[in-house]
Amino acid sequence: MNEDQTERIRSLNDRFRKTGFSGQILITQGIQAxxxxxxxxxxxxxxxxxxxxxxxxxxxxHDFGSFESAGQTxxxxxxxxxxxxxxxxxxxxxxxxxxxxxxxxLASEY
Numbered sequence: 001m002n003e004d005q006t007e008r009i010r011s012l013n014d015r016f017r018k019t020g021f022s023g024q025i026l027i028t029q030g031i032q033a034x035x036x037x038x039x040x041x042x043x044x045x046x047x048x049x050x051x052x053x054x055x056x057x058x059x060x061x062h063d064f065g066s067f068e069s070a071g072q073t074x075x076x077x078x079x080x081x082x083x084x085x086x087x088x089x090x091x092x093x094x095x096x097x098x099x100x101x102x103x104x105x106l107a108s109e110y
Contacts, residue, residue, distance in 0.1 A: 009093050012092075013100070073107035076103065079101045
């Protein structure tokens with residue numbers, strides 16, 4: 001993958017994570033069990049996440065993050081599917097053929 005494609009994927013991932021535009025957001029039962037107020041705080045933390053490092057973002061796509069909330073480690077990740085959600089995207093840099101899915105979970109659920 002070239003740098004232009006990586007930059008495009010990173011930009012699309014950041015926009016999706018911050019706005020929910022052009023994708024689907026899933027939260028696990030563990031996140032739901034935290035309660036409505038805590039779910040809101042977790043989702044805000046996902047939207048505002050900017051602690052990307054070589055260790056958690058080796059490909060530079062901003063497609064994974066981890067943070068602490070209410071004494072628990074929370075993971076979020078973005079996967080790239082085709083528009084029918086029945087297979088992988090042929091090109092994650094092309095939003096016309098990609099549906100992003102953001103999953104937010106407790107680390108213990110991974």
